[in-house]
Amino acid sequence: MFIAWASIYEGSTDDTYFGTLLPRVLNDLILQNASRRVDVADFPAIKFGRSGKAVEDVAREICEGSEAFDFLFAHADTGGRAQQATATARAMAYANAAADLCGYPVDRCFPILPKKEMEAWALTDASAVCQSLGFAGDFRNLGLPSTPRQAEALADPKLTLRQAIAHVKRRVRPSDPSRLLASIAQIQDLARLRQCASYLQFENALGNQLNADGYFR
Template sequence: MVEGTSDDHFLSGLVGRVLRDIGLSAQGADFDVAEPVCLVRCGERPFTSFARQVSDMRPLPSLVFLHFDTAGSLERESDHAFVPMTRAWASHDLPEKTIRLLPLAPVREMESWALADLDEVNRFAGRDVRRSKVFERELINEVERLSDPKKTLDDALRSGSGRRGRRQRMAAEDFFPVLAERIRLDQLGRVPSFARWRADTVAALHELGFLR
């Protein structure tokens, strides 16, 4: 479950890529990756609704991710999102031996992950964004230090190519699906929150018996 539709546009493609990459790079891997099903948080009781939707799926998924932004404090935001999610999850008696619920928690915002591969960002921007008037450009090599990654990415992609026409009218979220396909996973691996999520995912796949 993601927080909004723009998160869906980036994370659904990225999650599938990462799972396939784990399958290809881990010894003894023997599993197929289905197209991720992405649900957007909504309603007054989103965690209960999400747990019910998952419990109704056939077949049940093996991995389920709850996306939330940490705003710099994983512990605090976990109390607001992942803790109530686990309570709702427990109330639906989902089988722990065959399904795992994991947090997917970028620092600040998902856009910090989208900024991790500057070569790809520069390609879409049509310039070196580090030399442009981009918000907090001096921190762009350390994306988790950005106070507002959404603003930084929007500045980088919305208007800065120097070209006239359509590129200037596009918002950052228009680029999310393609960024999710092209961003280099080794560059993302340098971002601590992404590395933690990937490590948790690998551990869960071992526990479920998909990796040996």
């Protein structure tokens, strides 16, 4: 069996992080639950860009390309209270529109909704952040959260990561933000990530669908 997937992200840094993390998550779920071999695509079959496009235009692209992928991942930042209230609707808008247009099965679309911003998930593993930055000191000196729950509770995760990068720049030259986020996603501890309620909700929904589709048999 083989799993192909497609993606919709809000920005290029989200693409870098989630594009690295998602194959790890899928492979981990298969490894932990499947009794037979299931291969997972390392890269999305299609990236649906939404910048400057109407929802209906993206929905049409989903319909045209739907045979190329099994699952669709759609990201939306939750931000403040107003954004959080609409995050699921924003993430699912494209799949819902595709369902109206061509009957696309919306249960194959999974919203990715980190608390506040994507960086909240990236900051759940301080050691992975330090390693990716080339920093060998105490993570607390970078202002990084001690626990995944603290990472998820940050008022501004993006700022926290920027400040950590700025602190390290005084000593070494860290990689650019895109490479940094890809590195974090590649090595961070998924067990720590599961301590974030927003991530666990996403993983549980994905695992339940994989099981329902027979991938765990």
